[in-house]
Amino acid sequence: MKTERTTIVLHSGDMDKVYSALIIATGALSMGMEAAIYFTFWGLQRLQKGGLEKGPLSKMHMLGLGKWMIKQRMKKANVASLERLMNDFKELGGKVIACDMTMEIMGISRDDMREEWIDEYGAVGMYINEARKSTITLFI
Amino acid sequence: MAKMQVDVRGETCPIPLVEMRKALRKAAPGDVVEVIGTHPASRKEIPMAIEALELELVSIEGTDSDWTICIRR
Numbered sequence: 001m002k003t004e005r006t007t008i009v010l011h012s013g014d015m016d017k018v019y020s021a022l023i024i025a026t027g028a029l030s031m032g033m034e035a036a037i038y039f040t041f042w043g044l045q046r047l048q049k050g051g052l053e054k055g056p057l058s059k060m061h062m063l064g065l066g067k068w069m070i071k072q073r074m075k076k077a078n079v080a081s082l083e084r085l086m087n088d089f090k091e092l093g094g095k096v097i098a099c100d101m102t103m104e105i106m107g108i109s110r111d112d113m114r115e116e117w118i119d120e121y122g123a124v125g126m127y128i129n130e131a132r133k134s135t136i137t138l139f140i
Numbered sequence: 141m142a143k144m145q146v147d148v149r150g151e152t153c154p155i156p157l158v159e160m161r162k163a164l165r166k167a168a169p170g171d172v173v174e175v176i177g178t179h180p181a182s183r184k185e186i187p188m189a190i191e192a193l194e195l196e197l198v199s200i201e202g203t204d205s206d207w208t209i210c211i212r213r
Contacts, residue, residue: 031193085154
């Protein structure tokens, strides 16, 4: 079986978009593909210690009220936490790439990051290298 | 040949698919993984995943919202 690959750029740090990225990526891994998520800009902040679940809602955040309401609905529907999805992503062999230029811009050091998740620190060349071998590539 | 059971009743997208894959990675060739779930979309998606993974769908039973799928690695 020839292994196909999915590469996702996660530019957004919004909670709902982080869900999209992790659900698609774990789905790809579950269906036999390789998968990588390239965390950049606002998305990179989700890799900071304590940052994964901190993103606002992309719409109707309403100073946190909207997010709180959606989280209640998600709990009722038994939707997995981002922490669980990230751990599943890693367990199934998913690759996490952190954008080092964003770290410089935002003044984030490696000590601030969940380093146990991060496979590589990279720049655009690494994304292109992954993406050119991918049958699915998304910018979220 | 061992038989493994994965209970994902009450779980929603993408957990049934993910737990199926995790179990299949732990199973030895020839082992059977039985997945029990209630998420309707997963009943359709798990057979798609089995085909993509080039594994054998042994059986699929039950309704859309209460199903059992057996897979041989």
